[in-house]
Amino acid sequence: RDQIQIAGSSTVLPYAKIVAETFGETFTNFKTPVVESGGSGAGLKEFCKGVGEATIDIANSSRPINKSEVEACKAAGVTEIQEVRIGYDGIVFAADSGNGDMKIEPKDLYKALAAEVVVDGKLVANPYKNWSDINPTLPKGPIAAYIPGSKHGTREVFEEKIMAEGCKKAGAADVIKAAITDAKQAAAKCVAIRKDGVAVDIDGDYTETLARISANKTGLGVFGLAFYENNMDKLKVATVEGIVPSTETISSGKYPVSRPLFFYVKKAHLGVIPGLKEYVEFFTSDAMVGPDSPLAEYGLVAAPDAQREQVRKDFAAGKTM
Amino acid sequence: MNMMTEAAVEKALDQRMNDLSYKMIGKDVSVYYGEKRALFDVNLNVRQNTVTALIGPSGCGKSTFLRTLNRMNDTIDNCRVTGRITLDGDDIYDPAIDVVELRARVGMVFQKPNPFPKSIYENISYGPRIHGLARSKADMDQIVEASLQRAGLWNEVKDRLQESGTGLSGGQQQRLCIARAIAVSPEVILMDEPCSALDPIATAKVEELIHELRSNYTIVIVTHSMQQAARVSQRTAMFHLGQLVEENDTDKMFTNPDDQRTQDYIMGRFG
């Protein structure tokens, strides 16, 4: 095989594509790598099928690999996995551009979307119908939110950074804890989303969310920063806790909702698949993932300098998991 | 044969009928299949309550003419009819005419038996049902039995009315199709060689049926058997190469035809 094969996350795909294409143009004696899309889980599954020419070399992932997955990998002979963190993906909330300014607090979103909320100290099924019922500064229209479906890693981030946080801030967490002793179940209750059609799961990509928002002007959607930046003329972004999402606010950690992006390399393939080593080095170079790089221009939130340096060092040293 | 004596009676009857009006009138009827012309300006009238036999060598246009009488030719893609045909004075090719009603009034038995792939009962009851001729199940049973009886098939199939009509022998299918046609009691019945697959006794039975029907209905029958034509019909028309050679009283036709070709054909001298 004379071509690198990559599979995995659709979130990482646009970045991997840019790198692959530039790689192919720069290193003319290597072919352009093939980058599959299909989800982090599916990518890792292929990755962990084993080593050999018939298996993929790199898995892109929008979440860190899991312990049980590492074990499955080991069982199949993929013992040496090198992890490469490429940067961060900002997660933003936006509505149709026709809307007024939106300022979002996790607790407001929690109230708008939780299955059960606390009213007068008691847990009741979510009664809110309009945004303005929750907070008069929010728009008047009926609540509608298009959030990532449970197949997306973004959903987890959303639950963790917004729902759980909002649950705490709205004071619901205490009420729930009082009612339910089991910590796990209590946590689950906090992030349970209402099922009356107000919050709509999106299993597709952000284009679908955008189309839904265009069809329902009062709806709020969840997007990746890169997607938002390419569609700013159609979208109105919401501030979270007063912070406007941007590469700066995210990389500085001021904007709370983001997640790291990774890819995983099979060390055993490094000396065998032509160009693999060069590709990884190229990807991690500042020319690709630095603050002024094409990936950042596209919307990737670059990791801090030290972290990038560390990643390069770890790879060069052959550090495995 | 005892039919001959009957034929004499018929003849007397015919005299009386002659001045009765025509049930159907065909004027300058020509039929084309695509480029090919199959009928040439045929002028043939069908008298009410009369049996008219069409004879002529194979391929001369008998079936074609028969089909023009209830517009079954319409179903053939490239077929075109010119001329004028009337039923009780109404032009049946008039766009205003209702073909469905026409065909309900002018029934047809096809040359090749074509039973529906349904049960024998349904084959017969189909017509009465679509025309709403039976008021009840009992009524329908009665129609089915009577029709099969008249077509001489009842005894053979009465125990298997629910079996498929396509599982019958050739002759049985032919009788089934006759029964099916008479079940809707049309005013005119067109029969294209209804006895071709029948043994002499079944044939006699059908001929008897024709006799019986004749008093109330008008019948046009295509046959290759001169004997049959002589036995059942009062008028006979002879076709040749798409042309009507002669139309005449059956007696006259078989004893002293006007046209030499008729003479020759009947004598078996060409075909």
Place this chain on the structure above:
Amino acid sequence: MNMMTEAAVEKALDQRMNDLSYKMIGKDVSVYYGEKRALFDVNLNVRQNTVTALIGPSGCGKSTFLRTLNRMNDTIDNCRVTGRITLDGDDIYDPAIDVVELRARVGMVFQKPNPFPKSIYENISYGPRIHGLARSKADMDQIVEASLQRAGLWNEVKDRLQESGTGLSGGQQQRLCIARAIAVSPEVILMDEPCSALDPIATAKVEELIHELRSNYTIVIVTHSMQQAARVSQRTAMFHLGQLVEENDTDKMFTNPDDQRTQDYIMGRFG
């Protein structure tokens, strides 16, 4: 009729042939359609270079028996045959037998004409082509022409050989099917009412063909016309309700049958 004199000659011939071997022998042949039994232990032998006529009322099992002779019954789903039938001494229901070869040797003309929806030329040439009977196009043309000639259809269709066989008249289709069957020159020809849709002259032509074929082939013909049976056959078998009533020399059969039922049937007293 001049045929009568010929028949006398035939008779003399027949005497000589009687001691010739049988071409096909049917022993205890029974046929069932599902539960229904259509033939009851029929024992009927077919003589070489002889025309055997099968007669009997409609639905008595003539076609069924005919179809057992070249195993066309195999194609009917629920049909079952018992007993033994041989062709030149070989059991044709033997699993080792090649049905295809059997059917090439025992050809068939069906009761209902069933031309292929192809051109007239292809209808005829199909058989010779699959059996490799023509060495060249000219050869094939010749076979097609000869077959159509013999079936008496050539004059009517010679200008339209490339038109579809389904666009022919009923009688023409029947003759087409006869031509198609004889084009492959089978040893035995089974004809199920080959003249039912034919006018007397065309019928005569086919009968002439049968006469002509007889010297080289063996022919079994189903017919409803006693006259035809008398004219063309040397042996006649009479069926009734699935049973073989009598099989005899045709002359004897029509003058002095052994069985009362035959007598009655021929006299037109039942059916």
Place this chain on the structure above:
Amino acid sequence: MSQVVTPTATAPVARTPRRDIGLKKRYAAERRFRAYGIAALSFGLIFLFVLLWSVVSKGYTAFQQTGVTLAVEFSEKIIDPQSQRASNPQVLLTANYPVLARNALANALGVAQNDRAKQKELGQMLSDGVRSQLRDMVVADPSIIGKTKTVTLLAAGDIDSAFKGQINLSVPQENRKVSDQQVGWMNKLAEAGALAKHFNTGIFFNGASSRPEAAGVGVALIGSFYMMLIVLVLSLPIGVAASIYLEEFAPKNRFTDLIEVNINNLAAVPSIVYGLLGLAVFINFMGLPRSASLVGGFVLTLMTLPTIIIATRAALKAVPPSIRAAALGLGASKMQTIFHHVLPLAMPGILTGTIIGLAHALGETAPLLLIGMVAFVANFPTTPMDPSTALPVQIYMWANEAERAFVERTSGAIIILLLFLIVMNVGAILLRRRFERRW
């Protein structure tokens, strides 16, 4: 001599009262029935046109691409400052070509070389693809170094979108990807005739690219072509053969019933499951390469087979038994009967199954997901064993792209797919018309 009686000679008869056969109601039913037919047909056609219109109205602009025609100076200073290209050809490959293009643009617009901010904005107006475009020119003919040539370069995707009016320029400039400055330059260039829309051949012939202006369905077209070829070559004969066996030869018993039901059931298997099967059998077990159109073709063949088998069996069933009897009676073997008579009569139905099955296969993405064909593939495949994608995959991937310029290209790719479909089916449709006959 025929006896001619003129119709007028007949006296009008006293008509017997007509039987009531419920004609009024029946005709009403007849008209209704016919109206349903017309309505159904029109409904289908109207929606077809609505769909086509929605695709074409959005996608026709994808067949035009904005280009900037500039006088580019192939300055040796930039390409090969140390003049070492004779000894080390590598320098020609790694030179900073985008600068050449940017300089040319700056010249055309009169922007100062040292205005860094403006230079950056200028650079963003041109596609990143200029690097390889100019490089290829130089590598092909190194003698142009030092000369100035007029070259048409691709405009960046955002400029392309803006020039086609697909970006809302009325929103504040920080809310869009093109700045007011760039819009001003764009208009200036357009007035001067340097910036104009050209027919977009790239969308047909280019491989995948992350840059919308350079992206094309070339690889996908080849992949789809290979796959459809494989599907056609495998599924039609196999499907017809299987149908013939099941319909004409197989004994009718429980087991063959089970097979029949099972084939019908295969049609109901979600297409992604065929992907799972393909992954397990063709890639993991047989060791065929990932992302290869060969595997895609196999998987789609398995997916298409039930459709063709069902259609073929239905068509075989519809051939009247009298035709079979006629041929068998002539001494044709069963095989001959089927191949000479039954199959030609069943051909319209078989071809319909093929048309529909292939159409389905052509538009299917899900099964390709698991065998690695939903992928970014930039290199052109030469054999079906090389990685490639397919048209629907390209559509699917473009539909999920963030850049505005991909929106029209998505529709453009759909148009290309439909054209492919039509080209693919025309043969079958004509053939089917030839086989159709009424008797």
Place this chain on the structure above:
Amino acid sequence: MTTSTLLLITAAIAMIGYLAGSRRALALAGGRSASMHSRPGYYGSFVAIWSALPAALLLGVWLVAAPAIINSSIRSEFPAEVKAQSQASQGLSFGMIEGIARGMRALSAEEAAQAERNPADLRNLMGARGVAIAGDPEAYMIKAANDLNSLNARSNLLRNIAVLLVAVGGAALAYRLIAPRFRARNRVESVILASLVVASSIAILTTVGIIASMLTEATHFFARVPAHEFFFGTVWDPRFAAAGATASEGQFGLIPLLLGTLYIGFVAMLFAVPIGLFAAIYMSEYASQRVRSITKPLLEVLAGIPTIVYGFFALTTVGPFLRDISSQIHGLATGDYSNFIQAQSVLTAGFVMGIMLIPYVSSLSDDIITAVPRALRDGSLGLGATRSETIKRVVLPAALPGIVGAILMTASRAIGETMIVVLAAGVAARIQLNPFEPMTTVTVKIVSQLTGDLEFTSPQTLVAFALGITLFIITLCLNIYALYIVRKYREQYE
């Protein structure tokens, strides 16, 4: 000689065999081929088959077996320390050796010698020839690569000889069998029949493959989640369990998905079947040949539009349209302009999917209806039936098996569809009966569980396989029922 040249030569031998066989048959027949059992062509084909078929089989076996044998013989020569590594990494080394071997073939003799002497040069030498290898090869690899090349060459030579021998031998054997009573047609036809059987068995193999490829994973799922919770569960809520923060297992109730599948499929059929059937009837029975020849292919385009297009059509056009119209209706009736049809709903999905399915019903039904012999229509029309009565009572019943086949195929397609449902009806699994509310289907969940970020070892992903198998069995039952119905009402015309 490459494989394709070998195939070509074998084909040529078969061709010659064909000609010789036919010739001999003709000669034996003395020009009267009727005296032979079969047509000369059959004797020819018999010889051709005997020459090509065993040769092709042998070639196939060789192509599979030889690389495996060579692979293991090369590996057996690996140095001990390499042999100590895992099978997988040995496999990788072998892959590299293959790459080197490919490169060696591109090198000139002296370059090859140089490479053997000095392995470090190899990468550059090959790079210059456009053969990329990933790293510097170890010394043993070059020798192994040379061995590989020579083994391959020897194997190819042997193979070519063997295949050609078999081809010629088979032809000769078959040629000698030719005799007047030899049943060549039957032999040839039984080979054809065998190939028909093989073709049908592909369908069975596919089934086996599908079940096998899902079964193990499905059992893993059932090991983690009790079967009754899956089959009788009424809540579908597989919690996200990637990073384990909120790692409760979630609920995997099948019932809401199943109901959604049946409901959306039903609504889609409600649109597709009447419209498709009436369109078919109109095209085959009423429309002129011209109209038919245009409209039929046009409708077929509907089957070829990628489903994502339908999905976005539903998402951006049909859904909002239904929502707005419902709020208008509601407003006019009650004064309250709230919508009672959701933008994503069973209705939207069913409607749009119905459009896509129209040609599945219409085209095939049209063919079948056209195939009904005219004599049947004539029989009915001749009794005074109207056209529609004829169609309803005679033509359609006679065409029933084919039409049911078409409808089943349509239903199958409806059950298997994903993209339209995702975009038109959403992904929310709910139990409810209002067609104006969103629901989702089994297929949607199979796809989304397989393609998400979910941990692939978790029940969240494994459930896709359980869903797949369950759906398979349920549709199987529905199909059995359909077969029973067809058998019952089938009308076989002559």
